[in-house]
Amino acid sequence: MATIPSNVVFFIRSTIFFILLFCKIQLPAQQPTGKLTGVVKTAGKPLDAATVSLLRGADSSLIKIAIADEMGAYSFDKIGYGIYLIKVEAVGYATAPGERIEINASNTSVLVKEISLQVASKTLNTVTVTGSRSLIENRIDKTIVNVDASPTNAGLSALEVLEKSPGVTVDNNGNISLKGKQGVMILIDDKPAYLSGNDLTNYLKSLSSNQLDQIEIMTQPSARYDASGNSGIINIKTKKNRNVGLNGTVSTSAIFANYFKNTNSINFNWRSGKLNFYGNAGYSRWDDFEDLLLNRSSRVDKTMAFERYVEQHNYGRYSGRPQNIKAGIDWFASKKTIIGVAVNRNVEDDKFTSSSHSNIFDASHKLAQYNVAQSETHNPWTNYGFNLNVEQKLDTSGSQITAGADYILFRTKGRQYSYNYLYEVDDTPSEDPYLLQGYLPADIDIFSFKSDYKKPFKNKITLEAGMKSNFVKSDNDAQYIRYNTPDQKWEIDTSRSNHFIYKENINAAYINLQKQIKKWGLQVGLRGEQTIADGNQVSRNISFHKNYTKLFPTTYINYKLNDTNTVAISYGRRIERPGYQ
DSSP, X not given: OXXXXXXXXXXXXXXXXHHHHHOOOOSSTTOOEEEEEEEEEETTEEOTTOEEEEEETTTOOEEEEEEOOTTSEEEEEEEESXXXXXXXXXXXXXXXXXXXXXXXXXXXXXXXXXXXXXXXXXXXXXXXXXXXXXXXXXXXSOEEEEGGGOGGGTTOBHHHHHHHSTTEEEOTTOOEEETTEEOOEEEETTEEOOOOHHHHHXXXXXXXXXXXXXXEEESSOOTTSOSBOTTOEEEEEEOOOOOSEEEEEEEEEEXXXXXXXXXXXXXXXXXXXXXXXEEEEEEEEEEEEEEEEEEEEEOSSTXXXXXXXXXXXXXXXXXXXXXXXEEEEEEEOSSSEEEEEEEEEEEEEEEEEEEEEEEEEOTTSOEEEEEEEEEEEEEEEEEEEEXXXXXXXXXXXXXXXXXXXXXXXXXXXXXXXXXXXXXXXTSOBSSOOEEEEEEEEXXXXXXXXXXXXXXXXXXXXXXXXXXXXXXXEEEEEEEEEEEETTTTEEEEOTTTOXXXXXXXXXXXXXXXXEEEETTEEEEEEEEEEEEEEEEEEGGGTEEEEEEEEEEEEEEEEEEEOSSSOEEEEEEEOOBOOOOOO
């Protein structure tokens, strides 16, 4: 029987290797999806800023929210097959009844019938004042989602709440994009999460919606925020209760699927006199799987007939137990001064195992060889954060100065292995097996100091200014070994091993000015950032030094057409920085 050419074997084995080593596809894998688009109008004219809710047809539970643009248009992308309802709401208008839509294989792109809202009746018989907040708030520089305003958020994780938020998309692998762009910067209580990839996904799974207060979505962040992140910023604000006495909530949820999933959280605060003690904790159980069937055909070029065929079955199993805890003390030193200390700890120990079997056929569809592969990724990590903050009110108009210092450390001891075997049809090895193991420790230390000043003036002008200094040291040591079959021993794989030490210092200052002139809203800002970076690739004795300063202007202009319609335009300049891992 003819042996498969080495270049084909290399391609097949490389493909299997990367699928097994890096692919973490959540349930369900590659679900077919469709798209919904439509327009909202009133009296024949486009109605912008209307809140459009996509509801599940079976139980009217909320799936996703969109905001109509200045033309009244809205869209929902990557929506799974099924029956849905469209509900539209806008301040001053009667809510439109749900429009029933179905997405299926023959109807993947649905244009919803135009929805027209009627002005709500102005008759007011009874006035009831409540403390409830609207689900969506639109500001000149951000969109705010009030998590507790939707009962359907109860029992969900922070990742699932994000998935429902306007403009935010979360794919099957947990990657977050904003308005179709990846590389979104995630903040937790105005501080960068300093996590990426699966680490960020697992952390957001450990945060219960019961721990969340608001989600701020900024496609064009103001000068107040770091310039990093070309796709924008999502700021997740957790609850911080300062009510007098002892207050607390406990929540849990259960998801029954192929594997059981569970989120749990507890929040509490106790305020007595000048002291307020608060804290929250979360623990989640996440188990998923993937079951892939892949068929491939290969040929030398498009003018030739196919000469090799591969049928591959891949089964993967993911297991994670993320947990988080945060505790703090606020001291009300005076009516205008608050001093606080907070500590948080996030722990994760996720594991992904995968096995694969591939049958390789020749041009006549006759079995020529088969491949068996196994892999496992085990990624335990711990993240600590320590914060000291001061808030000083200067007057009763809202003028204040805030300052804070943070120390954040991140430790991980990840391990990987990938074993790959190629056999002839008589079960004899075609060549030496490809056995690879990796140990991937990483130590990241971050020191940060920032101070902000805010001053409202009587003529509807608000001035903001501040500064920030950030120091980072990241030590990543990727250690790979490969088994030498002839010598029967493990050897260092120099082609993959790499020890990289990175030090970064970012010094920033900003000024932001906001003015309301009748129906016009104007906000302009300027942020300057100096970056000093030193990289040392220890294993190859290569280093670099960078020192540069950049300016990042921002501008926002909006015009309020009426009580329910606003036209806005914004401009900003940002920078893309590498992740510390």
